[in-house]
Amino acid sequence: GGYACTLRAGGVESVHVFDAVAVCAGLHQTPRRPAIPGAFDGAVLHSAAYREPSIFAGKRVVVVGAGETAFDVAAAAATTGGARAVTMSTRRGFVSVPASFGDAAPPLDCVIMNRP
Numbered sequence: 001g002g003y004a005c006t007l008r009a010g011g012v013e014s015v016h017v018f019d020a021v022a023v024c025a026g027l028h029q030t031p032r033r034p035a036i037p038g039a040f041d042g043a044v045l046h047s048a049a050y051r052e053p054s055i056f057a058g059k060r061v062v063v064v065g066a067g068e069t070a071f072d073v074a075a076a077a078a079t080t081g082g083a084r085a086v087t088m089s090t091r092r093g094f095v096s097v098p099a100s101f102g103d104a105a106p107p108l109d110c111v112i113m114n115r116p
Helices: 068-079 108-113
Strands: 003-009 012-018 060-064 085-089
Touching: 060 068, 068 085
Parallel strands: 060 085
Antiparallel strands: 003 012
């Protein structure tokens, strides 16, 4: 059983079988920008407009939110984007589970989905 997916990259085609397929097209396609009181002269970017981490080079970055996209943007800014500092601002506490535990281990979602 499962789903056979044909992947094409660089002119090479390969077929992989998966137990489950998630289509993550984005629930919130229209950016929502809440009103924040006070003045701020820095750049404000919604994740819908985010394309590459180099825009964070040398900057102090605050990521508002604790969704998956917020974690993706924060991780990119901190690791490959060259940000001086990255802070996450959330409404309340949360539990963060890493997607992987290093290069030697499979991603956590694969471990969970492929249990015997």
